[in-house]
Structures are given as C-alpha cells and as structure tokens.
Amino acid sequence: MNTRIELRLGGTGGQGLILSAKILADALAAGGQRVAQSQTYEPTSRGGYCNADLVISDTEVDFPITTALDHLVLLDRLAIKPSWPLLKPGALVIADTRLCPELPVGDYRRYHLPLSRTALQLGSERVTNIVALGALVALSGICDRKRIEQAVRAETPRGFLDLNMDALKAGYSVAAAPVAAVAS
Amino acid sequence: MNAIDPTLTGKNAVKLISGNHACALGAIAAGCRFFAGYPITPSSEIAERLARSLPEVDGVFVQMEDEIASIAAVIGASMGGVKAMTATSGPGFSLKQENIGYAAGAEIPCVIVNVMRGGPSTGMPTRPSQADIMQARWGSHGDYPIIVLTPASVSEIYSETIRAFDLAEQCRTPVVLLYDQVIAQLSETVALDGAGHASATRKWASGPRADYKPYDGGSDAIPAMAKPGDGYRTHTTGLTHGEDGFPTQNPEAVTRNLSRLFSKLERHRDLIDSSEALHCDDADVVIVAIGISARAATRAVEQCRAQGARVGLFRPITFWPFPEMQLRQATANARAVLVPEMNTGQLRLVVERVLAGMPVEGIHLFSGEAIAPSDIAARATALARGA
Numbered sequence: 001m002n003t004r005i006e007l008r009l010g011g012t013g014g015q016g017l018i019l020s021a022k023i024l025a026d027a028l029a030a031g032g033q034r035v036a037q038s039q040t041y042e043p044t045s046r047g048g049y050c051n052a053d054l055v056i057s058d059t060e061v062d063f064p065i066t067t068a069l070d071h072l073v074l075l076d077r078l079a080i081k082p083s084w085p086l087l088k089p090g091a092l093v094i095a096d097t098r099l100c101p102e103l104p105v106g107d108y109r110r111y112h113l114p115l116s117r118t119a120l121q122l123g124s125e126r127v128t129n130i131v132a133l134g135a136l137v138a139l140s141g142i143c144d145r146k147r148i149e150q151a152v153r154a155e156t157p158r159g160f161l162d163l164n165m166d167a168l169k170a171g172y173s174v175a176a177a178p179v180a181a182v183a184s
Numbered sequence: 185m186n187a188i189d190p191t192l193t194g195k196n197a198v199k200l201i202s203g204n205h206a207c208a209l210g211a212i213a214a215g216c217r218f219f220a221g222y223p224i225t226p227s228s229e230i231a232e233r234l235a236r237s238l239p240e241v242d243g244v245f246v247q248m249e250d251e252i253a254s255i256a257a258v259i260g261a262s263m264g265g266v267k268a269m270t271a272t273s274g275p276g277f278s279l280k281q282e283n284i285g286y287a288a289g290a291e292i293p294c295v296i297v298n299v300m301r302g303g304p305s306t307g308m309p310t311r312p313s314q315a316d317i318m319q320a321r322w323g324s325h326g327d328y329p330i331i332v333l334t335p336a337s338v339s340e341i342y343s344e345t346i347r348a349f350d351l352a353e354q355c356r357t358p359v360v361l362l363y364d365q366v367i368a369q370l371s372e373t374v375a376l377d378g379a380g381h382a383s384a385t386r387k388w389a390s391g392p393r394a395d396y397k398p399y400d401g402g403s404d405a406i407p408a409m410a411k412p413g414d415g416y417r418t419h420t421t422g423l424t425h426g427e428d429g430f431p432t433q434n435p436e437a438v439t440r441n442l443s444r445l446f447s448k449l450e451r452h453r454d455l456i457d458s459s460e461a462l463h464c465d466d467a468d469v470v471i472v473a474i475g476i477s478a479r480a481a482t483r484a485v486e487q488c489r490a491q492g493a494r495v496g497l498f499r500p501i502t503f504w505p506f507p508e509m510q511l512r513q514a515t516a517n518a519r520a521v522l523v524p525e526m527n528t529g530q531l532r533l534v535v536e537r538v539l540a541g542m543p544v545e546g547i548h549l550f551s552g553e554a555i556a557p558s559d560i561a562a563r564a565t566a567l568a569r570g571a
Binding site: 029032033035036037040043063064 | 225309310367369370371372373476480486557558
C-alpha cells in the first residue's frame with residue numbers, strides 16, 4: 001500500500017472549516033502531493049455539524065473519503081461523536097479549549113489549545129479556522145510553512161490579509177507553547 | 185478565475201478542483217455556449233462557475249425562473265444551433281423530465297447534469313445518493329432512448345462532460361451526466377491535458393432544399409438538422425411525426441419513426457459504449473459499481489487481492505444504454521457478482537437481468553453515507569471463498 005494520510009477539521013457550519021481544508025489542500029498540491037478534499041455539511045448555512053476532510057497521498061488517491069484519521073482538529077463538541085470512531089491509535093487531536101472543553105479519553109496525542117481565544121485576541125473569532133490551520137501545520141508537520149503561507153495569501157481578500165497571516169502565525173505559537181501538550 | 189485558464193488545461197498541469205468545477209470546465213472545452221438553470225444543492229457550483237466563464241467566451245448564461253423553463257431554454261438554444269446544457273439535482277431533475285422526453289422525441293442535442301442527492305422528494309439536499317439510475321433512463325413518459333454517463337472521479341467528470349456533448353451532437357439526443365454528491369463536491373488533484381477536446385459536430389442539412397426532410401434518418405438513422413437561416417423548411421413538434429416533421433398518428437409512420445429513434449443509438453454503440461474492467465480476467469467475484477461506490481470498490485479490490493481473494497471490478501462509464509456485452513465478458517469466469525450501491529437495488533436489478541442465472545448480491549446503503557471499502561472487501565472476500 002502507498003502512503004495515505006487522512007485528516008479532518010470538524011466543527012459547525014460557518015466556521016470556515018472547508019476554506020481551511022481547501023487552503024491546506026492547495027498548499028499540499030502545490031508541493032506535488034495528491035490530495036482529495038471532501039466535506040459533510042447540513043442544509044443550514046450556519047450551525048449544524050460540518051467536517052472538511054483531506055486524504056493525502058504520494059500517488060493518486062483511490063478512495064477519496066476518510067476512513068482512518070491520522071489528524072483531527074475539533075472546533076466544536078458536536079464533531080466528537082461522528083469523528084471519534086475514525087480515529088487511528090496514536091492520532092494527533094487538536095481541540096479548542098472553549099468550544100470543545102471536554103474530550104474523551106483514549107489512545108491519542110492530545111493538544112487542547114486556546115484557538116478561538118487566540119482569534120478573539122487578534123480581533124475576530126472568524127479567524128479561528130486559520131489559527132487552527134497554523135496549529136495543525138506546526139504539530140503535524142504535513143505541510144511546509146512557506147507553502148501554507150503562500151496558500152493563505154492566495155485565498156485571502158486583501159482587507160483580511162494581515163489578520164489571516166497573524167492568525168496563521170499565532171497558530172504556530174499556540175502549538176509551540178510548552179503548556180499546550182497534555183498527555184491523555 | 186478564468187474560464188479557460190491555461191494552467192488548468194495545460195499539458196500535465198496538476199490542479200486541485202472540484203467535480204462540479206471540472207464539469208463547468210469540460211462544458212466550456214466542449215464548446216458549450218449556453219447554460220440555463222436554476223440553482224439547487226449539490227449542483228449549484230456548475231451554474232456558479234458558468235455564470236462567470238460563459239460570458240468570457242461570448243456564451244450565454246441564464247438563471248431561469250425554474251427547472252422546467254431551464255430545460256426548455258436549453259432545447260430552444262440547441263435548436264438555434266448552439267451547444268447547450270443545464271444542471272440540476274433531485275427534485276429539479278424530476279421537473280425537467282417532460283422536456284427531456286421532448287428533446288429525445290424531437291431529437292434535440294443537449295446535456296443535462298444531474299448530481300444525485302438523497303431522495304425521494306426534497307430528501308437530503310447535502311448528502312449523496314445513487315438512486316436516480318432508473319429515473320435517468322425511464323423518467324419521462326413513453327418509449328424513448330437516451331444516453332446516460334456515470335463518471336467516477338473529478339478528472340473523469342471533465343472528460344465525460346466533453347464526451348456528453350460529442351455524443352449529444354453526433355447522435356442528436358439528450359445526454360444525461362449522472363454523478364453523486366460526493367464526487368460533485370470532492371476536490372481532487374487532477375491533470376487535465378485537454379486531449380479530449382470536442383471533435384464531434386452535428387449533422388446539418390445540406391443539398392437541395394426541396395428534397396430536405398427533417399426526420400429522414402438517411403443511412404445512419406441520424407436525421408440532418410436544419411440550421412436556422414440556411415433556408416431549409418423544417419417543423420419540430422412533441423407530437424409523433426413523420427419524416428417531414430409534421431404530426432401524424434398514421435400507424436406505419438409512427439412505428440417507422442420510433443423504430444428509427446431506437447435503432448439510432450443501437451447502431452452507434454461503438455461510439456456510445458464505455459466501461460472499465462479491473463482485474464476481471466481471473467476474478468471469482470466481480471464487483472459492479474459506479475461513482476463513489478466504484479472508488480470504494482477499487483480500494484476493496486486491492487484489499488481483497490492482498491489477502492489472496494480473486495476479486496475484480498466492472499465499472500460502467502456509459503450506463504445507458506447498459507454495456508451488457510462488456511459485463512458478460514468481464515464476468516465470464518466469475519462465480520458471483522457483488523453490487524454495492526447507494527440505493528435499494530437499482531443497479532443490482534440491471535445486473536441480475538443481464539447475468540440471468542449468476543448469483544448476484546447487493547450492498548445497499550441509503551443513509552446518505554458512502555459505502556466503505558472495508559465493507560465491500562469483507563463481503564467480496566467471503567463470496568470468493570464460497571461463503
């Protein structure tokens with residue numbers, strides 16, 4: 001079998017999960033990797049469970065839907081139930097302390113991080129998805145930082161460029177903070 | 185972004201695009217210059233893309249008042265000589281059915297995209313299904329032939345959209361492009377080499393005007409169409425008609441015309457048929473699947489083979505007319521057939537008919553979720569071991 005990495009950004013509709021997944025997918029594609037990005041969402045435009053998934057491979061992706069997650073980002077407690085059965089043993093789990101305060105026990109690497117609080121401190125909770133993206137890139141090492149920065153730049157309207165770049169870098173910092181990692 | 189972005193269609197360029205985006209790009213590449221539609225999840229991205237890109241190539245995009253008007257406008261545009269398309273999903277596909285029958289009967293080339301979501305009725309707008317297989321073939325009243333294509337990946341949506349236009353133009357028929365929500369909204373890294381650019385052209389009326397008959401099938405059962413402005417006398421109607429295009433209920437004329445209509449597709453099966461067989465030659469069990477279920481089956485075949493179970497996959501790419509001969513060939517050495525599909529048994533029904541006497545089992549999931557490769561692999565392995 002070829003290498004296959006699977007990840008999910010889980011939360012609710014309107015949080016920008018699909019955008020973050022697309023940015024990451026673009027960055028990985030630019031680096032020459034094969035990517036399949038899928039999503040599940042509800043008919044409501046905001047709220048309701050939503051997930052944006054990525055399957056990453058060195059060769060063409062046969063089945064493009066996630067079946068065993070290597071990395072999981074949780075931006076709402078709603079996302080725990082549908083995602084937990086897919087989690088691989090030892091998977092990386094990044095969860096927002098405020099929106100997803102409690103996590104099940106299990107065999108995984110747990111990073112309970114103040115993602116939305118960091119976004120609020122930057123001036124807008126709306127960039128929580130980009131803070132999360134920064135933390136995910138920093139902790140998983142799945143994507144070159146230069147490429148993710150290029151992808152964020154390419155996807156961001158000019159008026160939000162500084163905010164998004166600050167959010168991405170704040171995500172790196174939050175992930176690097178020594179208090180971040182808590183053994184499950 | 186630009187409609188015909190050279191970085192997207194340039195040779196060997198790998199890009200990340202969605203299935204619906206690929207459909208819009210394929211339509212532009214095929215020469216589609218008219219789209220009329222009414223937005224509906226999960227097909228709306230096709231309209232959204234074409235709303236931007238059609239004007240850039242001097243094409244026309246119209247958001248109509250509803251789905252019925254959309255297909256009617258597409259038929260009108262096509263009669264005017266332009267390659268035309270509409271896109272919809274579920275309830276919208278139901279609404280278009282009467283006019284799809286009109287296009288089939290009056291032999292108006294057009295492409296109808298139906299992105300399958302959960303049903304019946306409004307169903308599950310954002311969840312996938314594969315339950316419109318039969319509707320795509322039999323949805324309009326009366327007896328009529330139609331071509332239905334079922335791509336299984338983002339890159340195949342691009343190439344099959346182009347082929348849909350080719351077949352519509354060549355055979356003077358509506359063509360339905362049928363794919364599920366998963367691959368519609370899935371983004372994949374694809375290389376669109378542009379090799380499949382449309383080559384087919386419609387057969388237009390030529391020769392002496394006095395001899396022209398709009399529904400004379402000639403030697404290949406495909407009548408030549410009168411191009412507006414060329415001066416050929418023509419008549420188009422939804423009523424049964426003779427070679428002159430005018431309404432008739434004369435039994436001989438009605439029989440002759442409908443027989444020709446059916447023979448038209450049968451005589452061009454070499455152009456129309458398309459399917460893929462993966463590891464079928466020595467397979468004890470052949471999986472038959474389309475769309476996202478075929479993608480799951482591809483992975484399942486690998487998993488089965490890794491465990492020593494001889495399992496293959498047969499995938500119709502042209503679904504209607506069904507590739508019956510190719511399926512029989514692919515299952516020539518098989519002991520059983522497994523049909524995973526996101527409905528209660530529509531494809532299985534076809535397979536059972538084609539392979540009468542062969543044990544055929546289904547995996548039917550209609551919960552709004554895609555079938556997992558491991559579920560297919562487990563059942564296929566058990567069948568291969570005689571369980």
